[in-house]
Amino acid sequence: MKLTTRIFGEVEIEDSKIINFPNGIIGFPDLKKFTLMHDEEQGSSSIKWLQSIEEPGFAMPVMDPLVVCPDYSPEIDKTKIEDVGDLNDDDILVLVTVTVPHDLAKMTVNLMGPFVINVKDMKGTQAIVENDNYPVKFPIYDILKKNKEANS
Structure with missing residues (x-):
C-alpha cells in the first residue's frame, strides 16, 4: 500500500506492518490503523512515529519509555487491554507519546497513557x-542529552 505522509513523503507500507487499534487512540477514536516508522539516519532506537494509515497527515512521535525511565513498570487494568489478545513478554511493545515543543529543553513523554502493542497479532x-507515580508530562531533554553523551 502506498501512503503519502507529512513527515516521510511517499512510502510503501506492507500489510504485515499495519497495527490495528480496535478502539482508536485517545482523542482520535476513528483512527484505527497505524504503522511504526523511523528516520533511517536516526536509527530505530530513537523517536519513532505512530503513522496513521487512514489519515496520512497524522503521525505521533513515540518512544520506548525505558530509554528515559529505566524502571518504568506501569500498572494497567487487564480488562482495558484485553482487545489486543493474549500478551506475553516476547510479544509486547510499550511506547509512550513524545511532546516536542519549540523549546526542545521542554520535551516530555506521557508516561500516564502508554500504547500497548501485541506485535505477534499486530493489535x-x-x-x-x-x-499515580507516572506523569502525563515527564521531562526528558536532560535524560536524552545525558544518554547521548554517555554513548559518544
Whole structure:
C-alpha cells in the first residue's frame, strides 16, 4: 500500500506492518490503523512515529519509555487491554507519546497513557496507568542529552 505522509513523503507500507487499534487512540477514536516508522539516519532506537494509515497527515512521535525511565513498570487494568489478545513478554511493545515543543529543553513523554502493542497479532490499544507515580508530562531533554553523551 502506498501512503503519502507529512513527515516521510511517499512510502510503501506492507500489510504485515499495519497495527490495528480496535478502539482508536485517545482523542482520535476513528483512527484505527497505524504503522511504526523511523528516520533511517536516526536509527530505530530513537523517536519513532505512530503513522496513521487512514489519515496520512497524522503521525505521533513515540518512544520506548525505558530509554528515559529505566524502571518504568506501569500498572494497567487487564480488562482495558484485553482487545489486543493474549500478551506475553516476547510479544509486547510499550511506547509512550513524545511532546516536542519549540523549546526542545521542554520535551516530555506521557508516561500516564502508554500504547500497548501485541506485535505477534499486530493489535494495539492506548491504556491509562493505574499507579499515580507516572506523569502525563515527564521531562526528558536532560535524560536524552545525558544518554547521548554517555554513548559518544
